[in-house]
Amino acid sequence: MSNLLRIAIQKSGRLQEGSLDLLKESGLSFSNGKDQLKTQARNFPVEVLFLRDDDIPQYVEDKVADVGIVGENVFFEKQKKNELVKRLDFAKCRLSMAVPRSENYTDVQWLNGKNIATSYPNIVKDFLQKNNIKAGIHEISGSVEIAPGIGLADAICDLVSTGSTLLSNGLKEVEVVMQSEAVIIASPDLDIEKQKILDKLLFRIEAVRKAKNTKYILMNCPNESIEKITTVIPGMKSPTIIPLARAGWSSLHSVVDENDFWERIDQLREFGAEGILVVPIEKMIV
Ligand code: ATP
Ligand code: MG
Incomplete structure (x- = not known):
């Protein structure tokens, strides 16, 4: 059992399909995926655990999983003992500041003294510090884009891909805080056997990427x-x-x-x- 590499992927959501496809394109086959908590590959020493993406860095730190696939945004937010092993070229988006369209936003100093709603308080804190800005951070776990409209915050920091959600909530994107894509994270001290399995998998992933x-x-x-x-x-x-x-x-x-x-x-x-x-x-x- 212990010589299986345990890979945590998102149970359902934007990363789920891409993560499973990546493993399948790398030649791993699974009996049936989605509705289980975990599944074992038939032809490769890998076990897949299905979890909420936010929990994956913690599970990797605790060694419940050896490896995880998460958005880079989640990797940086959680600040766990994880290593970023490989960028995967899917689930590309950016974490951006947005303000009501009616605001006369000129530069980042506008945020001084304001309240920012976000699900990424650590990343926002670092961003504010780097730009020498003092602002309040209001952490909320979902529907961040409605915060300015209901008077909860002056600005938001949230994930954007096309910007249509911002637009329909009367917001405009004003700063890109970070670019993100799906990444493989791993525990920094995998044992030799597991490291070998991971290296083999990474080799296959690279072969698929080059082919694309x-x-x-x-x-x-x-x-x-x-x-x-x-x-x-x-x-x-x-x-x-x-x-x-x-x-x-x-x-x-x-x-x-x-x-x-x-x-x-x-x-x-x-x-x-x-x-x-x-x-x-x-x-x-x-
Ligand atoms: P969970 O229930 O697992 O916590 P979630 O609601 O937090 O899911 P999703 O919305 O499924 O998360 O997003 C998962 C990840 O997909 C994000 O952390 C981000 O890296 C990426 N992502 C989010 N929004 C987009 C988008 N619009 N386009 C592309 N990738 C995105
Ligand atoms: Mg989540």
């Missing part, structure tokens, strides 16, 4: 353009070249960064590339 930004591309091109084409796409140092039945033409295959590809598409066509296919890669081990 990389595409397999195939195209047909006139033989005389092969050299030019391989120089316009940086990743295409040594493509696979297969002669086509059509005389003077080849099929060219390579692995490229998706962004590079889109930037060079016009040039490829100018050089006579035809029938360009861009195919997703599932895993990439380099």
Whole structure:
């Protein structure tokens, strides 16, 4: 039992699906997830615990879980003995200050002497200290955006992704306090066995991440353009070249960064590339 790596993920909410997908894309399979408190992977020494995200840093500190997936905002707020092991590229949002739209906000000094409602009192405290501002912090656990409207606070500090919640509550975003995304946190002193399992999992996660930004591309091109084409796409140092039945033409295959590809598409066509296919890669081990 003790040689299972216990991973705490959110039971339900914005991180749940992304966290489970990450584990599944890394090749872990589970009998059935959601409604249990915990589940064991069938093919990897991992047990998943389903918890409220706010509780995860504490569970990791207490070694009830070895590893957790939380928002960076929660990691910084809780200030537990956890290490940030890896950023995961999903659940991206920002923690921002917002004030009523009618306020004439000029700069951060506006917050001096005001009351700020937030679910992130520690992060807000640090922010105020760094900016030399004295303001009251009113901690509330949810529906922070209604606080100014009901006279509870002058400003709020809350998570924002599109800003539509702020807008519909008559607020405007005025300062970004921190950017956040889902992260893996871990106990700083995992035993060797668990560290090995975690390293193996991190290796797989990295392979999946690389694959997401990389595409397999195939195209047909006139033989005389092969050299030019391989120089316009940086990743295409040594493509696979297969002669086509059509005389003077080849099929060219390579692995490229998706962004590079889109930037060079016009040039490829100018050089006579035809029938360009861009195919997703599932895993990439380099
Ligand atoms: P729980 O019941 O587990 O405590 P919660 O209500 O605190 O859940 P969620 O709203 O599910 O939490 O958000 C979880 C995390 O998802 C946040 O801590 C944050 O990192 C991220 N997040 C929050 N809002 C957004 C958003 N609008 N877009 C993207 N990510 C977000
Ligand atoms: Mg929560």
